[in-house]
Amino acid sequence: MTPRRPSPAAAAEAARVCLCVLMNHPFPSVIPILRKLYAGRFTSVLFLVPFYRCDEPDVLTVYRGSYTHAAYLTDVRERLAAVDCDHYLVVHDDVLLNPALSEATFRQTFPLGEREGYISHLFPVGGTVGDWTWLFGFAPKALHPKSHLFGSGIEGATLRQYLPGHAQIAAKFAAHGILPQRHARLRSDRMPDVERHPSRTLLHGYAATLDPSDARQAEVERHCLDAARALVEAMRHAEPAAPAGAATPPASGEGAEGAGPADAAEPVTEVELPMPVVGSGYYADLYVLPKACFDDFVHFIGVASAANFFVELMVPTLLVTCCDKVWTAETLGLDASGFAQPATLEAFRDPRFLAIHPFKLSQLSSPVRLRQFEARVHAVLRGEDYPGDLALPGLHVPGLGCAQQYLTTGWHGEESWGRWSAEPRAEVRFLLEEDDIASLELLLMAPVHARLPVVQAQLVVNGETCQALSFDVAHVERRVVIPRALLRTGGNTVDVVVERTVRPCDLDPASPDARELGLALREIQFHT
Template sequence: MSATLCVLFNHAYPNNIPIIRKIYEGRFKNIIFIMPFARNVGDDVITSYRGSFSFQGMIADAAPRLSEYKSDYYVFVQDDVLLNPALNEGNIEKFLGIGPKMAFFPQFYSLSGPIHRWFWTTRVVWRLFYSHNSLGGSGAEMALKYLPPKEFAEEKAKRYGISCAPITYDNIENCKVPHFSSSEHTRSLNKSLMDGLFFSAHEKRSIILPYPFVFGISDFFVLHKDVFDEFVHFQGVCAGMDLFAEVAIPSGLMVCAEQVVQCKDLGLEVDWVWGNSRENLDISYLKEKLNENFLLIHPVKLSKMGDSIDKIIEMASAFHQSPK
């Protein structure tokens, strides 16, 4: 069994590459770095010309090079995610409960309900319904027909208890809370955009998406080689539509893989650290969290960890098991 580790960068931080390589080199034989814009960084670095909202496009760009490795699994991880040191190439099937034609994704959710439920929903709806709009369109008005049939995707969604219910206008004032923007002006603009989105909706002011998309934090996922080609195509189409990556990636896995294993299926935990604690992770916290039930911690900002870097590498080495 073999696995290629694909490290995705939202921004160009080439100085972090040697650190990441030391953390994972004993656990994965093949490690590839996918980085936006920076050129001539190294033979194991693929340059992509995408922004951080479209890292699914980075995957599509890198696919020809990745396919050369002919691995059984492709493991995608963001550069600021620290995986459990016990996870390696040799035990990935057992650790994540996956096999042929399968994938792993931490957890995905239905893209339905009040539009303020997830603040990226607005972007998704604009791209899908107003692709010709000069302000927020993509110009990819015919792209959906190149995804697997809607009926097939809906059947896949039902397997995971995913509702294809409408997106609704309820409590639209919630779109003006701070997490939608740091600027009061743009938060007010968001509400105006919501009004525009729902202007032509029927009297119940709800929008039914033309495809059963889901969403979820996409900073770590794994797929089998038999899923790779269809998944890459799905990502390329979504990149063309300029959908947000955290819709494109879980939706592509749900539709293209025969089964997607999630953390809840295995009793695994993830720690998506937000707020002020993003910059204050220390080595003792990492050691406490990365026990056998924890899959990952995010974000671990390597460029800001200082002297803790050597301890992180040492901690990873202590768990080292040679890939089999």
């Protein structure tokens, strides 16, 4: 597919864009940082912050949870509608946009028509509800909206009346080359995504830190999986089967593993969803909404939010439904990989590289840190090498994000939550300037097991032993703070040292993991 590019005349024309910065949780302390980052780039910048009240005209209070954050726009629809713009660029506070993106360059990046929008990725959603956690969460709310446990109390007929109809959505999906899936399978014997961590689905959410060696946690996981299977069985018996001859939907969702054999041991029931949906693969933290489609979108997303339908399904579904065309990173020739894998600021040298996510700005709160960050960004945009690899903020779990650059030798590759050390001594290296930070904090985890109940380790800072660490079943993780007094201006090295590495397959014959593991580094934070 040849990516769409703007005409020279259109690319040269400055766009009228309202930048809407959304926060999943109230972090007003980062608003001054964001103001400085976006100053001079966008005429209208508004911050939509849940529950936080203040008198600043660019800060708007909203009243939704993070699973329905797109309906922040509904909460402040009158204020947004009054903005003189052609498009709303909706981003989250932990999305670091390419610094070259501004109103002046917007049309070069997003050559959109009056009724055209953008989201980085689209894929059809259907198949078996347990193939993807968020489909598992959507189906009960959509099919049983009056449930006291997970429902919203809205009548099913009301949802069908005030959300777009199947025919309308299906026609828009078809225009985008997406096969609408009207039915989904209910089967309790096959829920691969839910089975991985059932308590994250039923109780804790994805941000939970789970300890597989904790016997109590294992018991919670077992009960949650039993409850998930029981719920599917209850729904399977409560819902009428799909009409005879209904098309069998393929499994879908990011990472779906197929629908399984038709003659499964467990009975399978197909149910009709109230609306077909598409997913965005966790790209709904950045999208472009045309002003011409604003009224319909904020109305429908408000209804979907009232039903507590998950935002990563509703944003792409309703964007496609309301716009004449929704472009993606693939169809515009853009690089959205910064949402799926770690990236450094040097990636911004390519103007097609959209953003880094997540990038936690809260640790740029000191003037020194912010000046360092700005200097490095400006050097990147000029194509220059920055003098030294200054320690920019580490990122919270999941993953180490931009802090990957400090892990130099002795480490395995990145995983979704962090990295394991691969050798008895693994190195973290970074530069500091005078009066730069107050302390460095590391979150470490050991491969504690019944056959390895205690793990001994040390932190060595600039060649001097800083702290001896002991991990056991009750303390699988340790949070360690290294004060500024032990660090120096210029280059610093922190070595993570263990007595010996171990292989998971030696601890548990059922494990396929034959890597040598020391300690896991889950988080790096530079405190100001």
